Amino acid sequence: MQTPAAVDYVRATSVANAIALLNEHGEDARLLAGGHSLLPMMKLRLARPDILIDINDLDELRGIRVEGDELVLGAMVTHAEVLSSPILAEHYAIFREAEKVIADPIVRNKGTVGGSMCQADPSEDLSAVGAALKGSVVIQNATGTRTVPLREFHEGPYETKVADGEILTEVRFPIRPRAGSAYEKVERRVGDWPVCSAGAYVVVSGGVVTDVGIGLTAVGAEHFCAPEAEAFLIGKAPSEENLAAAAQLAADSCSPNADQRGPADYKQHLAMELTLRALRRAAASSQGA
Amino acid sequence: MEITITINGEQVTRDVEPRTLLVHFIREDAGLRGTHWGCDTSNCGTCTIWVDEKPVKSCTMLAAQADGHSVTTVEGLEKGGVLDPIQQGFIECHGLQCGFCTAGMMLTGRALLDENPHPSDDEIREAISGQICRCTGYKNIVKAIQWAADNPATSEVTA
Ligand SMILES: Cc1cc2nc3c(=O)[nH]c(=O)nc-3n(C[C@H](O)[C@H](O)[C@H](O)COP(=O)(O)OP(=O)(O)OC[C@H]3O[C@@H](n4cnc5c(N)ncnc54)[C@H](O)[C@@H]3O)c2cc1C
Ligand code: FES
Numbered sequence: 001m002q003t004p005a006a007v008d009y010v011r012a013t014s015v016a017n018a019i020a021l022l023n024e025h026g027e028d029a030r031l032l033a034g035g036h037s038l039l040p041m042m043k044l045r046l047a048r049p050d051i052l053i054d055i056n057d058l059d060e061l062r063g064i065r066v067e068g069d070e071l072v073l074g075a076m077v078t079h080a081e082v083l084s085s086p087i088l089a090e091h092y093a094i095f096r097e098a099e100k101v102i103a104d105p106i107v108r109n110k111g112t113v114g115g116s117m118c119q120a121d122p123s124e125d126l127s128a129v130g131a132a133l134k135g136s137v138v139i140q141n142a143t144g145t146r147t148v149p150l151r152e153f154h155e156g157p158y159e160t161k162v163a164d165g166e167i168l169t170e171v172r173f174p175i176r177p178r179a180g181s182a183y184e185k186v187e188r189r190v191g192d193w194p195v196c197s198a199g200a201y202v203v204v205s206g207g208v209v210t211d212v213g214i215g216l217t218a219v220g221a222e223h224f225c226a227p228e229a230e231a232f233l234i235g236k237a238p239s240e241e242n243l244a245a246a247a248q249l250a251a252d253s254c255s256p257n258a259d260q261r262g263p264a265d266y267k268q269h270l271a272m273e274l275t276l277r278a279l280r281r282a283a284a285s286s287q288g289a
Numbered sequence: 290m291e292i293t294i295t296i297n298g299e300q301v302t303r304d305v306e307p308r309t310l311l312v313h314f315i316r317e318d319a320g321l322r323g324t325h326w327g328c329d330t331s332n333c334g335t336c337t338i339w340v341d342e343k344p345v346k347s348c349t350m351l352a353a354q355a356d357g358h359s360v361t362t363v364e365g366l367e368k369g370g371v372l373d374p375i376q377q378g379f380i381e382c383h384g385l386q387c388g389f390c391t392a393g394m395m396l397t398g399r400a401l402l403d404e405n406p407h408p409s410d411d412e413i414r415e416a417i418s419g420q421i422c423r424c425t426g427y428k429n430i431v432k433a434i435q436w437a438a439d440n441p442a443t444s445e446v447t448a
C-alpha cells in the first residue's frame with residue numbers, strides 16, 4: 001500500500017492567504033492543486049512536504065476568459081475544462097487536440113493547468129502547447145505580480161521560475177486571428193505520457209508563413225520549443241518541402257533520452273514526423289482548408 | 290483532523306490523519322467496501338467514485354480534500370431497493386466477470402449517461418478509457434452501458 005508520509009493540511013482562503021501560508025512555512029510547504037502529480041510523488045517519497053496548502057477553494061484561480069488580445073486561464077482550470085472550452089476551441093484547435101490525449105477523462109477532472117506548468121515534468125503535454133503558442137504565466141508573491149514568458153519559465157526538469165513564497169495565478173496566450181494550430185502525440189497506450197508530442201500554430205498570409213510557433217515535449221527540446229525551425233519558415237511558402245526541412249531542424253535541436261518509452265533515435269524520428277504533421281495541419285487550417 | 294464527508298447522502302464524521310487517502314476513508318472509516326483499490330497509482334480506475342458528481346480516482350485524493358463535499362460510491366447507485374439502470378445493464382449484458390473493476394465502471398457509465406443520455410460506443414470507450422478491466426475485453430461493458438441508455442427507467446426491484 002502506498003500512502004504519503006505524515007503531513008499537515010490546510011485550506012487557503014485566498015491567494016493572499018496562500019502566499020502568507022507559504023511564507024510562514026517556507027520550503028517545507030507545497031501547494032496542492034489537482035494533486036495528480038504531487039500525491040503520487042509523495043507516495044513514492046519523491047516529495048516530502050511537511051504541510052500541504054490546498055488551493056482548491058480559490059475561485060479567483062478559476063475560469064477561462066478573453067482579456068484584450070489574450071486568452072486567460074486561471075491556474076485552477078482543469079484539463080477537462082480546457083478540453084470542453086468553446087472559447088479556447090474558437091481560437092486554437094491545439095487545446096482540444098492536446099487535452100484529448102492528456103491522461104484519461106477521470107484524471108482530467110482533477111489535474112490543473114497551473115499544476116501541469118509547475119510540475120514541469122519533461123514530458124508534460126501542456127508545456128509543449130504553452131511553448132508553441134508563446135504563452136506566459138503570471139506569478140504572485142507578497143510584494144506583487146510578474147509575468148514570465150513560458151519559453152523562459154522552466155529552469156530544468158521539475159524546476160520553474162516559481163520561487164518559495166510564490167504562486168502561479170494565470171496562464172496567458174496571445175490571440176492570433178488567422179492562425180491554424182494542431183497537436184500530435186504518440187503514446188504507448190491510451191492515457192499514457194507521450195513518447196513524443198509536437199504542437200504548432202502557423203499563420204499563412206500572401207502565400208508565405210508570417211508567424212509560427214513550434215512546441216515539443218518528452219524529447220529534450222530546450223524550453224519545449226524549436227526557434228531555429230520557426231526562423232527558417234518565416235517568409236517561406238508552407239510547401240511540403242519547407243515544412244519537412246523545418247521539422248528536421250526541430251528534431252535536430254532535440255536531445256531525447258532512451259528509456260522504457262523507446263530508444264533515442266526513435267524519439268528523434270518522432271520529433272521530426274510529429275512536428276511535420278502538426279505544421280502541415282496548422283498551415284492548412286490557417287489557409288482555410 | 291476532524292472531517293465530515295457526505296457519502297451517499299449520509300454525513301460521515303471521523304478524526305483522520307491528513308495523509309489518509311479518500312479510498313481508505315471510504316473503505317475503512319466509512320466501511321463501504323464496494324469501492325475497490327488496486328494499482329494505487331491513478332492508472333487502473335477501480336477506485337473511481339464521484340466527488341460532487343464528478344468521477345475521481347479516490348486513491349489520488351486526500352480524504353481531507355473531500356471535507357465538506359459530497360461523495361457517491363457504488364452503494365449509492367441503488368435507490369430504495371431499486372437498482373440503477375446501469376447496474377441492471379451490467380446484469381443483463383454480463384458486463385462483469387470477477388467484478389473488480391465493476392464499481393468504478395458503473396459510476397463512470399452513470400456519469401456519462403447523465404451528461405450524454407445516448408452516447409456512441411466510441412464515446413463510452415473514451416469515457417472508460419481510464420479504467421482497466423482484465424476480464425471482459427470491454428465489449429460487454431460497452432453493451433451494459435448502452436443497455437442502461439436504452440432502458441433509462443426499467444430497473445427491477447431487487448430481492
Ligand atoms: C495516470 C496519469 C496520467 C497522466 N498523463 C499525462 C499525460 O499524458 N500528459 C501530461 O501532460 N500529463 C499527464 N498527467 C499529469 C497530469 O496532467 C497532472 O494533473 C498535472 O501534471 C499536475 O496537475 P495537478 O493540478 O494535479 O498538480 P499537483 O499535483 O497538485 O501539483 C503539481 C506541482 O505543482 C505545484 N503547484 C500546483 N499548482 C500551483 C500553482 N498554482 N502555483 C504554484 N505551484 C503550484 C504543486 O505544489 C506541486 O509541486 C498524468 C497524470 C496521471 C495521474
Ligand atoms: S487504485 Fe486508484 S486508480 Fe488504481
Ligand code: FES
Nearest residue numbers: 386388422423424
Ligand atoms: S470484471 Fe474482472 S477486471 Fe473487470
